[in-house]
Amino acid sequence: MSARVLAPILALLAALARAPVAHAAPPPPHSATLPPEALSRALSAGYSALSPAEAARVAEGCMAHRGVLWRTGDGAQTPWAGQLIHNAAADGVVVGPLVPKASSTTLRAMHGNADRPPGLTGRGTPKPPASFQLAAVRHPLEHFIAGYKQNGLWFDKAKRDWGMRLPLYPPRDANVTIAQLYCDASDEERAENFADHVNMFTSRPMEKRDPHHVPQLHWLQNYVAASNGSRVEVISAVDALLRLERFGHDWVDATAEARRASKAKRVSPRAAEWMMTKRNAKVHDRDHASMDDDRLKKWEPLCGEDGGRRYFRTELRYHEQDGKVVAHDVDPSGRAWRGYTGVALGQLHHHYAWRYLSKHLKELCAYLANDFACLRYAMPAECQWAMAEAAAVGTGVKPYA
Numbered sequence: 001m002s003a004r005v006l007a008p009i010l011a012l013l014a015a016l017a018r019a020p021v022a023h024a025a026p027p028p029p030h031s032a033t034l035p036p037e038a039l040s041r042a043l044s045a046g047y048s049a050l051s052p053a054e055a056a057r058v059a060e061g062c063m064a065h066r067g068v069l070w071r072t073g074d075g076a077q078t079p080w081a082g083q084l085i086h087n088a089a090a091d092g093v094v095v096g097p098l099v100p101k102a103s104s105t106t107l108r109a110m111h112g113n114a115d116r117p118p119g120l121t122g123r124g125t126p127k128p129p130a131s132f133q134l135a136a137v138r139h140p141l142e143h144f145i146a147g148y149k150q151n152g153l154w155f156d157k158a159k160r161d162w163g164m165r166l167p168l169y170p171p172r173d174a175n176v177t178i179a180q181l182y183c184d185a186s187d188e189e190r191a192e193n194f195a196d197h198v199n200m201f202t203s204r205p206m207e208k209r210d211p212h213h214v215p216q217l218h219w220l221q222n223y224v225a226a227s228n229g230s231r232v233e234v235i236s237a238v239d240a241l242l243r244l245e246r247f248g249h250d251w252v253d254a255t256a257e258a259r260r261a262s263k264a265k266r267v268s269p270r271a272a273e274w275m276m277t278k279r280n281a282k283v284h285d286r287d288h289a290s291m292d293d294d295r296l297k298k299w300e301p302l303c304g305e306d307g308g309r310r311y312f313r314t315e316l317r318y319h320e321q322d323g324k325v326v327a328h329d330v331d332p333s334g335r336a337w338r339g340y341t342g343v344a345l346g347q348l349h350h351h352y353a354w355r356y357l358s359k360h361l362k363e364l365c366a367y368l369a370n371d372f373a374c375l376r377y378a379m380p381a382e383c384q385w386a387m388a389e390a391a392a393v394g395t396g397v398k399p400y401a
Contacts, residue, residue, distance in 0.1 A: 081211035177339025183303035292369030
């Protein structure tokens with residue numbers, strides 16, 4: 001790496017060493033309860049203004065500085081999560097590692113299939129010469145909540161307690177939906193379930209987790225393969241690190257970087273050519289793809305705790321694919337989903353997470369400290385306050401490494 005490129009990275013690392021996170025605002029009174037909507041707003045701001053190319057190198061340097069650049073063993077493994085796409089149409093492009101809940105659906109859809117696109121291959125597949133590699137990340141706490149939304153532990157409870165098999169089979173009692181059962185539970189039960197999810201996220205071994213419950217830094221770490229001892233570069237191979245919050249802007253910047261690298265004969269011109277064809281790409285429009293898909297801007301009692309109507313009502317409707325009448329979750333606009341698919345439950349998971357999150361900031365922020373620092377997202381002031389308090393009293397939770 002040239003001195004010209006290395007100098008600003010070293011300067012940033014020096015700043016990281018002095019102040020890993022921004023200075024916290026004066027703490028609120030100890031008895032204060034942070035409104036869920038206020039925390040939600042706080043999480044939507046403060047992501048890094050670094051260019052995608054700078055973000056990739058700063059992430060690598062920060063991970064080395066904090067001793068988390070390399071790990072032993074292959075880590076979490078799935079047929080797609082954490083893997084690469086070697087672009088068949090433009091052999092100058094490599095996409096990945098694919099980080100679940102961080103534009104992975106978008107990036108796969110760009111290659112012709114939102115699930116298993118052509119060119120999908122393992123992390124250990126060598127990066128072709130003269131290729132340009134990009135990956136995507138997002139705010140660490142929003143990433144955690146997005147994983148809880150899609151596949152929180154309430155799904156396990158539905159399987160265990162009510163004999164439901166998700167997401168392909170209806171419940172034994174076709175008159176009941178998972179969302180209905182979630183709202184039938186007490187607020188204490190829902191809060192306890194969220195606490196169990198936080199505990200799982202901060203303690204369960206990686207190989208025993210759903211891929212949506214794995215910290216982003218894990219997918220980006222270089223590693224020593226358990227099978228043959230080979231050293232596999234992951235973040236060290238990434239040329240541009242995009243942020244979901246500014247996906248379109250970062251894509252344009254990354255395309256410009258690929259073009260500059262092409263003129264310098266470091267990258268094939270086909271990389272920038274292909275990226276230009278996708279310059280209008282937006283985050284893929286799926287119900288679970290974006291943190292902004294909660295239709296309500298502040299927390300409300302969607303399960304009817306205030307004596308009002310529940311947000312989702314249950315209706316029996318004939319479904320042609322099932323060939324029978326099954327229970328559906330119907331929102332106030334009349335949009336309906338089969339009650340065993342968990343779509344409505346995901347909406348409730350996301351919404352109620354803001355109600356319960358404040359009590360778990362100590363554990364989550366301590367565990368995700370390296371993600372915040374190395375991906376260059378500013379911790380919300382409330383989170384920094386919780387970290388300061390945790391430092392004083394101790395939580396027993398260490399950063400993911």
